Amino acid sequence: MPSLSVPTIILAGALGLVALTGSQPASAQEHKGEQLYPLFTYRTGPYAPSFIPFGAGNRDYLRYINEVEGGVDGVKIFIQECETGYTIERGIECYERYKNGYDGALTAAIYPHSSGLDVALTDKARIDKIPIVSPGGGQNIATDGRVFPYQYPLIFDYWSEAQIVVDYIAHQVGGTDKLKGVKIATLYHDSGYGRDTIEPLDILSKKFGFEDIQIPVPHPGEQQQAQWQQIRQAGADWVFLRGWGVMTPVAIKTAARVGFPVNHIIGDIWSGSEDDARPAGGVAKGYLAVSVFPPGTDYDILKKLKETIIDTGKSDLKDDTKFGTVYYNYGVIEAITFVEALRTGHRKFGNHPLTAAEGQWALENLAIDDQRIAALGAKGLISPLQTSIANHKGETIAAKIIQWDGTRWDTLTDWIKADTTLFADVIRAKAAAYAQEKGLVLRTASN
Amino acid sequence: MNFFLETLVSGLSAGVMYSLVAIGFVLIYKASGVFNFAQGSMLLFASLTFVTLVEKGAPFGVALGTTALVMILGAILIERLVLRPLVNRDALTLFMATLGLSFVIEGLAQLLMGSDVHMLDLGIDDLPVSVGGLMISQFDLFASGAALALVAVLSIVFNKTRMGISLRAVADDTLAAQSIGIRLPAIWRIVWSVAGIVALAAGLIWGARQGVQYSLSLVTLKALPVLIIGGFSSIAGAIVGGLLVGATESLADIYIGPLVQGSVSTWFAYILAVVFLLVRPAGLFGDRAIERV
Structure with missing residues (x-):
């Protein structure tokens, strides 16, 4: 082996140091003033086919908000992807990486995109005080926000x-x-x-x-x-x-x-x-x-996305035929809940990136009524959503029945509303038993 | 009684499909004593290649031939890049190599062909016909026929041809086989090619049943108890093991499932396999390992 001279070693070391420092981010606060959206992905593995259009719907809507509407009340959303492969252990790593924000951008809430991960994060989120939001896939028991202050099983159960x-x-x-x-x-x-x-x-x-x-x-x-x-x-x-x-x-x-x-x-x-x-x-x-995530492209917001994101080549979709599919629209609907939570928070705390505590308040004071749905261009795409401390899922739970015609889905019914009072007592009793088991004090509006 | 018989027959036909997957494992185990963890990924890659070609407009025969060629090319590359550098290493090292290989194959499949779910239509209706008063799916009959044909061809190849005898010699004693002039790389290339084509056959049948998607590689989980029961080195064992697993898990789901208020077929096959391990460790048709101590 040839020997190296001392100057050569010093030069090599210096070059190495330069290379290392050069690869560091220019600043750890580069996204200060922006709202972090940690996007938990599963682009690999057996469940990738459902994530790819879902993730595209999510990203496309947020891109539309950033580029066409100039952000949420002027606050830009900074998306950071984290691949979980739909495994809980990698999901927890992603949670740990982004729970305190990233590069100056603040975390207001985390959407884990996995029912299993939602359950696994229950205790951690309580300690870290980070809202965990799972539209359509959360824990039903967590509807009771008095016991589960940081879980939001929005929209459906x-x-x-x-x-x-x-x-x-x-x-x-x-x-x-x-x-x-x-x-x-x-x-x-x-x-x-x-x-x-x-x-x-x-x-x-x-x-x-x-x-x-x-x-x-x-x-x-x-x-x-x-x-x-x-x-x-x-x-x-x-x-x-x-x-x-x-x-x-x-x-x-x-x-x-x-x-x-x-x-x-x-x-x-x-x-x-x-x-x-x-x-x-x-x-x-x-x-x-x-x-709960009706397919189709005949919604005003989908038309806007088509015009401003899809047709301009800015979409995350590689295959445009997925536009308006069930999973794409699910992604759009989920992103709407995030953006509307931010707007709710801005009305209370001002137009700046929300902290997790502010995000928690916003998520349990969501009020997306028919008027707001019409303004969003999402009439028929989502049903009204109103949350409270006692109800982290939403007061109105509804779904449509769709039918496969051999190539696509047809919508058969309008929203069919569930009678939320029917099981409310059972759910509350389960939550109370959970609280007793864990020694938790029930929250009220005052505490 | 009719219900029992229909359950039994449907279980047996499911078993034939498990056997198709298990045969791929047996081939490679016979040639190298290695449990090929990548067999499921090969099955996925083969069916995904086929369905992608069909969707791009290739006629059925062209897609089938091209996919077979791709699997043969893959076998040559695997032999050259993975197996040859590891020649004469212990079986565990080769097993770990196939484990890594499975990730590479699945990653390549996703990279080259995307991760969409595909419909695969082989042109055979999956609807029941009456056979002796029992309702049996036409597709199951086709799958059983395909499995039998495959077993017949493989039996002739491995028992009556020079290549088959060479293969058995390599499986019996690799060094001795090499010393009499049998070329190990050539044998491995052939066996991996045949295993690739078997994976294609199994992939097409399973893909037509459940769609071609990434979870297709999970069907290999069903092959494991089949191999333990039938023996890792016997094609006939793979068939008998498959039939046993298919029939017992189907009957167990119907008659034991309600007693435990849950599905039992997933673990029932493994319980059966454990019983066989205790009573007959080499499986029904497997070779007993005899070593000088």
Whole structure:
């Protein structure tokens, strides 16, 4: 090995130091005055197909706010992506990285984009005082903001979804009084998410007299012949399909194999995207699903995005055919909740980037009413949303029923509202039990 | 009784599909004693390549042939870049190499072909027909036929041809086989190519059932108990193991599931595998390891 002279070593060291310092950020406060939006992504792995249009909807709306509207009340949003691969451990790393802001930009809230991560962050968020927001995928128990001050399961929950499905079936059979004797089978992903509707359906079956049949499908659900034979043998009239990923197309195909009518299968919100129905091919035509994130491009805000972001080549979408799909619109809706929370906070605290404490206040004082929805150009895309300390989900829970026509979704109904009072006591009792177990003091408006 | 028989038959047909995946593992294990962790990724890559070509307008036959060629090319590259530098290393080292390989293949697939979910239509209806009073899916009949054809071809190749005998010699004693002039790199290239084509067949059948998407590589989880039961080195074992796993998990879901208020098929196959490990560690048809101590 050739020996190096001392000057050469010093020169090499100096060059190395220059290179190192040159690679440092110019300033750690480069984004001061901006609002951080930590975008937890899963662009890799088996769930990437759902994230890619969802993330694009999210980014496109925020880009529209920044570039067309000049920011939220003048405050620019600074997006920092963090790849979780839809794993909890990497999600926690992302949370730790961005919980205190980044490069001068402040964190007002974190959207973990994973129900599992939402649960995993419950205690951490309480200690760190960081709002965790999971539209459509949060913990139902966390609706009670007196016990869960930092969790926001905005917009929707699976208990209300069960109620909406039963309500839709009641309409089809001629009213709730005709539900007696109707057999509703729930085919669920055998996980915490899937099992979440067992209890509300039990309550609803006792109330309305329908027969409640519960059938689990093991993850990932690539083989369901036995389950569908059970459904056929039980003589089920309707199937509420609570799938995830590959489970949905396999369910639709297997239903066809046992001769179950596809237009009597109602998928849940995670069984109701284009990627859930399309792989099932022709037999999926007529398949129904619950939709909180209605697909389509015929909304004013989508038209604005088309004109200013998509057509100008600024979209995060690589494939424009995904524009207006269920997951794209979900991304837009979620971004709307973030921006509206910021606006709410600005009205109270002034037009500057919000801290996490200010973000918490804003999220539990959200009031997106019909008038505001019209102003946003989101009429028909989102339903009114009003939160409070006692209700972190929102007062009005509603969804539409959509139907697959073989190539795209058609919207069958207007918003079907859930009766939020029906399960409110049960949810509050569960939250109270949780508070007792953890030794938590219930919050009130005064404390 | 009819319900029981239909459940049994549907379980057996699911088992045939598990066997198709398991055969790919067996081929490589027979040639090198290595459990190829990348088999699921190869299955995903093959089906994704095929469906991408079809979507780009390639006729079925052209897409099939091109994908087979891609899998053969992949096998040559794997042999040259991964296996050859590790020749004569222990099985664990090679296993770790296949583990890394699986990430590379999945990453490449996503990089080159995106991560969209694709519909795959092989032109065979997945609708039931009556066979002896039982309702059986036409697609299941097709899959069973494809598996049987594949097993027949592989059995002839491995038992009656010079290449097959060479392969068995390599599996039995690599150094001794090399000493009599059998070229290990060539054998590995051939075996990985055949495993790639088997992955294509399995990928097409599974892809047609559930759509071509990234979770397709997870079907290999079903192959593991099949291999333990049937034996890692036997194609016949893969078939019998697959049928056993398919039938028992299907029946268990129907008759035991309600007793435990949950799905049992995921772990039931593994319980069965553990029982076999205790009673017959080499599996039903596997070779017993005999070593000089």
